[in-house]
Amino acid sequence: MTIAGTARPKVPQRRRFGLGLLVLLVHLSFLPFLARVSAPEPAADIPPPVEVVLVSPPPPPPPPPPLQPAVVAGGGSPAAPSRVNILPDPPPVPPEIVAPPVQAPEPSIVVGTAPYADAVPGPGLGGQGTGSGGGTGAGRGPGRGGRPLLLSGPSVDQIRRVYPRAALNAGVSGRGLITCRIRLDTRLEDCRLVEESPPGRGFGAAALATAANFRFRPPTIDGEPLAGAEITFGVDFDAGQVRGRR
Template identity: 50%
Template sequence: MRRVDIRSFLTPDRARKAGAFAVVLLAHGGVFLLMARTHPTPPPLGPAPLFEVQLFRPVPPPPPPEEPSEDPGGGAPAAPSRVHVPPPPREPVPPEFPAPREQAPEPELAVGVASTASPTPGMGLGGEGTGSGTGIGSGDGPGRGSRTGPRNIREPALQALRRYHPPEALRRRVNGTVVVNCRIREDTTVDQCRVVSENPAGQGFGEAGLRAAVAEYRFRPATVDGRPDFDLRAVITIRFGRNAP
């Protein structure tokens, strides 16, 4: 049998690893031995505790309520029903009209001297005369002071009115004329305009004239005795196109 030389296998590196493994193995063994010796012993079991139990008799439930007996229909009879009948309508009473007043007859006037005397004074005829008087007062006559009409202070040029020309009429080269009536405001602008006439009709010139009048025209209001008269409205003729009718 061939002999094996153990020292040929134990190189320095292997010997170092084997020594480390032995140290770790001894350390684990020591830990396990220490844990086995230090494990606490369970406390001794004593006698089981005693419990005191008291028994009670349950309280019996209350008896069920008695069901009401069915009444076959006794009691006092029902009172007879009363029908309310409205009273007959009263006949309308004709209104009373007061009797017209009768004028007392006027006494006849007797002119002259009575033939016989009477205990009471009689009626006589008054005389006639002339007189004069003076008085001061104020009156109202039919005349009025000086008055001027509205004055146009800004009127747009023909080219400025082109942007208000109805698009369809402008494409077909249709010209038109519009007459509008507007109220003049204190700031010389106009509002509350309405179309008086448009030619040709149905081409949109009426609506275009209203927009152009409000945006482009300016007027000074009429005056009465130097005071503005805003009741007098302005009549504006607007022509769209050079050859407008």
């Protein structure tokens, strides 16, 4: 049995060769385009890598050496060590004695020589004599009494108590000049130092400490005692006399 079919027309061999060549040329023309499309884009500029190295901190520096005293060139012996002279404590000042509300009775006058040298003259023993005379009368007139009269002063033991110890041990004598006010009860107040000699030995403070042991009769005006009169006198400190009476 014969099956009839459609027969494929035969293409000439030359024509097939031309078609193949045409297809090859078309493919070759697309190669540059494909190369541009498939070519990778240039990579962006990447910074170079940074290498990090961890380093331990250095140890702290050692402490500086202690300062050495500077050596000064020169001759001579080394300097002597410093010496601090400490002054002795001043003697305690006795508390001020408050005057009684009632005036004290006038003490009796001490007759004789003073126990120490003083700038103010003291009373002395008068002479005796005979004579006669008389007269009567009374009156009152203006006038001012004499200078303040020393009634009594400190004893040698009282002087020894306030004598500066360093000066007494060294046998140094001195003097303090003070100014005070005389109260009506013959005591002194508001005393202040005027001068001391030799200075720096403590005789000024010692003289002020003896003010409580002095008694002065105040001056008078029209027969009445004057309160608050000032008097300046010196207090002598004789080391030989004080040390000899021990």
